[in-house]
Amino acid sequence: MSDLAYAPAMTTLAGQRPAVVTFLVRLVREKPLGAVGGAVFLVFLLCGIFADFLAPYGVNETNMAHRLEAPSWDFPLGTDHLGRDVLSRILIGAQLSMIVAFLAAGFATVVSLAIGVVSGYFGGKTDMVVQRGVDAWMTFPDLVLLIVIISVVGPGVVQIVVVLGLLYGIAGSRIVRGAVISVKENMYTHAAQSIGARTWHILIRHIVPNVMPVVIVLFTTRIGAVILTEAGLSFLGLGVPPPAPTWGSMLSGTGRTYMYLGAWLALAPGLCLTIVVYAINVYGDALRDLLDPRMRGSQ
Amino acid sequence: MDTNLTGPLLDVQDLSVSFRTDRGIVRAVDGVSFHVDAGETLAIVGESGSGKSVTALSLLRLLDAAGSIDSGRVLFDGENLLDLDARAIRSIRGDRIAMIFQEPMSSLNPVLTIGKQVAEPIRLHRGTPWQDALREAERLLDHSRIPDAPARLKDYPHQFSGGMRQRTMIAMALACRPKLIIADEPTTALDVTVQAQILALLKELTREADSALILITHDLGVVARYADRVAVMYAGRIVETANARDLYGEPRHPYTQGLMASIPGVEGSIGHRLKTIDGQPPDLARLPPGCAFAPRCERATGACREATPALEPAGNGRLAACIRL
Numbered sequence: 001m002s003d004l005a006y007a008p009a010m011t012t013l014a015g016q017r018p019a020v021v022t023f024l025v026r027l028v029r030e031k032p033l034g035a036v037g038g039a040v041f042l043v044f045l046l047c048g049i050f051a052d053f054l055a056p057y058g059v060n061e062t063n064m065a066h067r068l069e070a071p072s073w074d075f076p077l078g079t080d081h082l083g084r085d086v087l088s089r090i091l092i093g094a095q096l097s098m099i100v101a102f103l104a105a106g107f108a109t110v111v112s113l114a115i116g117v118v119s120g121y122f123g124g125k126t127d128m129v130v131q132r133g134v135d136a137w138m139t140f141p142d143l144v145l146l147i148v149i150i151s152v153v154g155p156g157v158v159q160i161v162v163v164l165g166l167l168y169g170i171a172g173s174r175i176v177r178g179a180v181i182s183v184k185e186n187m188y189t190h191a192a193q194s195i196g197a198r199t200w201h202i203l204i205r206h207i208v209p210n211v212m213p214v215v216i217v218l219f220t221t222r223i224g225a226v227i228l229t230e231a232g233l234s235f236l237g238l239g240v241p242p243p244a245p246t247w248g249s250m251l252s253g254t255g256r257t258y259m260y261l262g263a264w265l266a267l268a269p270g271l272c273l274t275i276v277v278y279a280i281n282v283y284g285d286a287l288r289d290l291l292d293p294r295m296r297g298s299q
Numbered sequence: 300m301d302t303n304l305t306g307p308l309l310d311v312q313d314l315s316v317s318f319r320t321d322r323g324i325v326r327a328v329d330g331v332s333f334h335v336d337a338g339e340t341l342a343i344v345g346e347s348g349s350g351k352s353v354t355a356l357s358l359l360r361l362l363d364a365a366g367s368i369d370s371g372r373v374l375f376d377g378e379n380l381l382d383l384d385a386r387a388i389r390s391i392r393g394d395r396i397a398m399i400f401q402e403p404m405s406s407l408n409p410v411l412t413i414g415k416q417v418a419e420p421i422r423l424h425r426g427t428p429w430q431d432a433l434r435e436a437e438r439l440l441d442h443s444r445i446p447d448a449p450a451r452l453k454d455y456p457h458q459f460s461g462g463m464r465q466r467t468m469i470a471m472a473l474a475c476r477p478k479l480i481i482a483d484e485p486t487t488a489l490d491v492t493v494q495a496q497i498l499a500l501l502k503e504l505t506r507e508a509d510s511a512l513i514l515i516t517h518d519l520g521v522v523a524r525y526a527d528r529v530a531v532m533y534a535g536r537i538v539e540t541a542n543a544r545d546l547y548g549e550p551r552h553p554y555t556q557g558l559m560a561s562i563p564g565v566e567g568s569i570g571h572r573l574k575t576i577d578g579q580p581p582d583l584a585r586l587p588p589g590c591a592f593a594p595r596c597e598r599a600t601g602a603c604r605e606a607t608p609a610l611e612p613a614g615n616g617r618l619a620a621c622i623r624l
Contacts, residue, residue: 124364187405193361194400195393195420195471209410 034286111169116176314371342526414452541617
């Protein structure tokens with residue numbers, strides 16, 4: 001059974017049960033906290049997806065008769081200074097956060113994969129040049145780079161996705177590169193060469209599938225990082241522009257201004273951020289432990 | 300120098316390979332020449348580090364970036380493989396010349412099914428549609444004695460034992476009916492009973508397909524049973540080549556004699572210490588001048604340490620590189 005530890009999780013499916021079921025059983029049994037994290041994140045994700053149906057009021061529907069009201073049955077999370085329902089705004093905010101998170105983390109993963117696979121597989125001079133480029137990029141502090149770029153190109157979902165994607169993508173390429181270097185030393189890449197496979201064929205069919213466990217973990221942890229960074233940018237006024245209700249801008253705008261009149265205005269988006277990022281991080285850690293063979297047996 | 304089609308299938312001439320290492324340039328293969336006739340089994344024998352695997356990889360130009368082929372020609376069907384461009388050499392790999400590696404545990408990709416991997420060379424070289432390639436893979440696996448091949452087609456490598464994986468590799472190697480199969484220590488990682496089965500299977504299937512076989516091994520017992528001819532390598536050079544039977548009957552080169560003497564025998568083994576060759580194989584980065592085996596050789600003289608001996612006829616169609624013969 002030692003072979004099982006060697007094979008990435010995707011192949012452990014080959015038994016009777018489908019892969020996903022086997023994986024979920026292992027997750028719950030071996031990493032209960034991670035399972036809870038995954039479940040909590042899933043709840044937020046579903047809220048985001050169905051926000052339009054779940055939100056009891058319109059996002060920008062003002063109601064001057066109910067300004068700065070404390071949580072009640074009508075307004076479960078209270079209302080803000082314009083009488084907008086905080087729950088509705090949190091839900092739509094979740095949607096925005098998820099859209100930005102998945103797009104940016106997805107883009108980042110693609111960038112990491114492309115750079116990491118090329119750099120790691122070809123090695124030598126290619127690796128040298130690419131890695132010095134990555135080094136140079138990583139000497140800039142993330143936030144400074146973000147603020148400069150966003151203030152030049154202006155805020156917006158597309159800009160944020162591209163910039164965050166590049167930022168995390170380039171940094172994450174190191175991890176993919178490391179995985180590629182160890183995978184390419186496996187005999188099956190030599191065997192693939194010996195049957196006359198082209199380089200791109202080897203990359204797509206033999207290298208990429210075998211670094212997928214690392215890539216999946218990278219993607220998961222990036223989601224948390226992107227949500228936080230996007231909130232940070234919104235807090236600074238560089239995120240998705242108002243009146244879109246992002247958690248970051250809810251914190252910095254109404255949350256900060258009316259904190260003393262209505263603590264729920266700051267608590268709701270703040271807690272949502274904390275919980276969702278904590279959940280995805282815990283889930284990401286569990287995933288790494290389950291998917292990464294090197295982590296097997298530690299604990 | 301015969302390059303027409305009546306010549307040998309594979310004719311390696313004066314092949315030299317070196318590696319860039321932290322300790323300078325190391326000559327791993329030094330002026331090696333040998334040939335393989337169609338349908339013949341040539342064994343290349345030697346200790347670890349004698350250059351036998353590097354020789355095998357060089358034939359198909361599969362060395363990694365640190366290794367480079369310095370000189371020589373590899374004539375396959377009269378065509379120098381070392382002159383071909385990348386596309387041309389790819390079209391030969393796996394089609395006309397196939398390889399089997401020594402680690403069946405890691406030679407198969409863990410995320411692809413057995414069927415897909417065996418079908419892959421057929422797809423690559425023949426452009427056969429998946430369904431037909433998979434059917435052919437099933438036939439090949441069945442032929443390589445994988446029990447219940449149709450069902451095992453969808454299995455993943457970790458569900459296979461070492462022996463079954465090596466059978467799979469054999470099936471893959473035979474997929475395009477190659478004229479030459481290079482097997483680099485195909486049984487090293489397997490246990491002894493399985494080793495014999497795998498070698499017998501390899502021999503049988505290559506004979507059936509009329510393929511030539513280069514069998515790289517450090518196991519002289521393997522050589523005796525399966526090879527037609529033998530080339531013995533030491534420190535990157537061939538020191539003796541002969542028909543397998545002649546080599547067994549009467550090894551000429553002192554190194555070959557040493558190897559033969561150090562095989563544990565059945566008779567008279569009780570109470571006798573097994574003979575060994577004193578010393579260690581030389582460091583390729585610091586080869587002694589003259590014959591590389593001289594420091595370990597019982598018959599070495601001063602002259603042995605001056606010039607590297609060339610491979611010369613030593614009677615009965617054999618060649619040996621020793622001035623003391």
